[in-house]
Amino acid sequence: MLDRIQVTHEVEQMCTVAQGVNHGAAPIPEEAKWVKAKDVTDISGLTHGIGWCAPQQGACKLTLNVKEGIIQEALIETIGCSGMTHSAAMASEILPGRTLLEALNTDLVCDAINTAMRELFLQIVYGRTQSALSEDGLPIGAGLEDLGKGLRSQVGTMYGTLEKGPRYLEMAEGYVTGIALDANDEIIGYQFVSLGKFTDFVKKGDEPNVAWEKAKGQYGRVDDAVKIIDPRQE
DSSP: OGGGOOOOHHHHTSOOOOOOOOOOOOOEEETTEEEOOOSGGGOOEEEEEEEEOTTOSOEEEEEEEEETTEEEEEEEEEESOHHHHHHHHHHHHHSTTOBHHHHHTSOOSSHHHHHHHHHHHHHHHTTOOTTTTSTTOOOTTGGGGGGTTTTOOOOOEEEEETTTEEEEEEETTEEEEEEEEOTTSOEEEEEEEOHHHHHHHHHTTOOHHHHHHHTEEEEESGGGOSEEEOTTTO
16 A cells, blocks of 8 residues: 555655654553553453434433444434334444444444434543453443343433422333322422333233332332322423
8 A cells, every 4th residue: 555655746855754653553452451552353342332312302322332333222212203203213223243443434324323422432442441450341231231231221200390399200110100299389209100111020920010010119218298299281
């Protein structure tokens, strides 16, 4: 390739000056090793990237587990836009097996997912990974740990107005069915249903009403509440 590089006449006439300082790339932490990354195959690790679309109506959290430059595992989580879920479905098929560079230059269907891929690339090539200090990295399947036991994304959905105050709609524990209020109408707790657990109980043969009761829970001083309101109806 070097013999095909064109050099201008001005450069040809210059004398050669030695490059005295040439220490190579600065090492980055990868899977409990210090690596001087030169090629895409030098990159390994599990890390995340957050992306958004141009109108910023939706966002994506992308998690990749990369081994020697090749994506072995991909977790795509989206929020805020219904169409993004279909884009994420396609991205889950596109990403595994591609190199980091291929993924960076591949249309992942949704602008938010593409942006997340760009941000993740910047994280991983500078050694900012969850597995930087983990010997041999994290196993394939580690990406699912972000979802918890029920394999559902950790989503929080809250709403508030100046006139009517806050409403808790979805917490990490599940779908909020009731907000507990004290005598001052201040929130002191909430009731919820874990939809993941509810679905699992139904799949195991429980009647829906029984499964619903088994999947219910509460947080805070619910038992001290003066009243409990439905955040979606009241």
